Amino acid sequence: MHSPPLAGGAAGPAALRPLLDVVLDALHQGAKTRGGPLPKGGPDAVAQRVHAATHDVLPARGTGAEEALTTVVRALAEGAADPAEPLCAAHLHTPPLALAAAADLAASALNPSLDSWDQAPAASALEARLTRALAQEIWPHGDALITTGGTESNQLALLLAREHHGPVQIVCGAHTHHSIHRAAWLLGLPRPVTVPAPTGTTDLAALDVALTRLRHPALVVATAGTTDTGAIDPLGAIADLCARHHARLHVDAAYGGPLLFSERHRPKLTGLHHADTVTLDLHKLGWQPVAAGVIAVADPAQLAPLAHTADYLNADDDTHHGLPDLLGRSPRTTRRPDALKIAVTLRALGRDGLGDLIDRVCDHAVHLAQLIEGHAELELYEHPAISTVLFRPHGATDSAVAGIRRTLLTRGAAVLGRAHADGRLWLKATLLNPHLTPHDLDTLLATTLSARTAPTPAAPAEAPTAPALATTPPTEGTPR
Secondary structure (H helix, E strand, C coil): CCCCCCCCCCCHHHHHHHHHHHHHHHHHHHHHHHCCCCCCCHHHHHHHHHHHHHCCCCCCCCCCHHHHHHHHHHHHHHCCCCCCCCCECCCCCCCCEHHHHHHHHHHHHHCCCCCCHHHCHHHHHHHHHHHHHHHCCCCCCCEEEEECCHHHHHHHHHHHHHHHHCCCEEEEECCCCHHHHHHHHHCCCCCCEEECCCCCCCCHHHHHHHHHHCCCCEEEEEEECCCCCCCECCHHHHHHHHHHHCCEEEEEECCCHHHHHCCCCHHHHCCHHHCCEEEEECCCCCCCCCCCEEEEECCHHHHHHHCCCCHHHHCHHHHHCCCCCCHHHCCCCCCCCCHHHHHHHHHHHHHHHHHHHHHHHHHHHHHHHHHHHCCCCEEECCCCCCCEEEEEECCCCHHHHHHHHHHHHHHCCCECEEEEECCEEEEEEECCCCCCCHHHHHHHHHHHHHHHHCCCCCCCCCCCCCCCECCCCCCCCCCC
């Protein structure tokens, strides 16, 4: 039997090149068939189509690379919720830049694993440079680790606090991400003390009272960009309370952290440098393929508790003779070189280019909020802090709001999220596509209202020029 070619080595690129054409064609055809932001018909219909296309996942005889790639990739693309489509705006699920996806292909082909230097010589050196550069956006001498995202980063922040201070008492706002509570449970820490966040951010007076009552080390968790509304806590004021009460501070800036790259929006993070640890996610406002998380620390010595030795990976004598020890860079062993796509993106776009993308999506959110305010049938929750906008039809019940969202999903017409705020349920538009146009935003609102009145949503307009996203090219008749 013919042995299938490998992706790496000198012959790897020649083997990959024809397969890439097959993949790109399958992505194109799948998106064209889907014809919108997500597949029509709801979960059962999608599952049936996937089954019909890929019913024999493990045949007795293989179908060959071209058929398998065509069939499975096309089925996946046809059934995708594509964040590059203008009406796909539910979650912190970003459309990746094409250059980042291309870099990720190189990472997959070379397949370094960052658990020992002899598996990833250049990748480990690149990661070390990148993580220091990212941390030094916050502190002059910080360091950082690459993670799978905000959940792992937050868990590591709590782990480091526990290892430095013992079983710390976490104090956080009611708006804090669920991963903090889950991490406390996983790490055997006391149940977090939750203080009110009546305006969407931590109540400072309640935080002061909670810290005053504690008699053992505390870890305060602040948020820079909540999942529901994008709200940013008053970081400077929270840092002052932490200093007064000798509490450690972690800032979950998974969403809002990349505002650091925007000259216009960076002031929203004033006070961030007072944190001991910070979570960042570059697969949100960084347009990276998943995963591209970061946990940054003010003092690199804080990472010491992660040190670990496995003789076959980082033997003491190897370390003594200068081979870098990578096991302390993550609690994971096998680890992809996710730093590569981030480094390529930062080098290609620079601070100005990345800042421009951030400014674009924030501007889109402001414009959408203005459209909602001026619309007789819609109600705006509040003006956006970053790029998330909550709205609902005037007079609608929570049940009706939830029904509108599900109708849009079933029709394949639009992907909107849902969030509770001010005691009510709202539709949530999280705008992370820098290619949006004013017409797209008009169409999003019209399509949403059509879920109550008409069966067919309108199609959005062509996208403006901006760095290319990793999506299929527009075709005639395909909504953009």
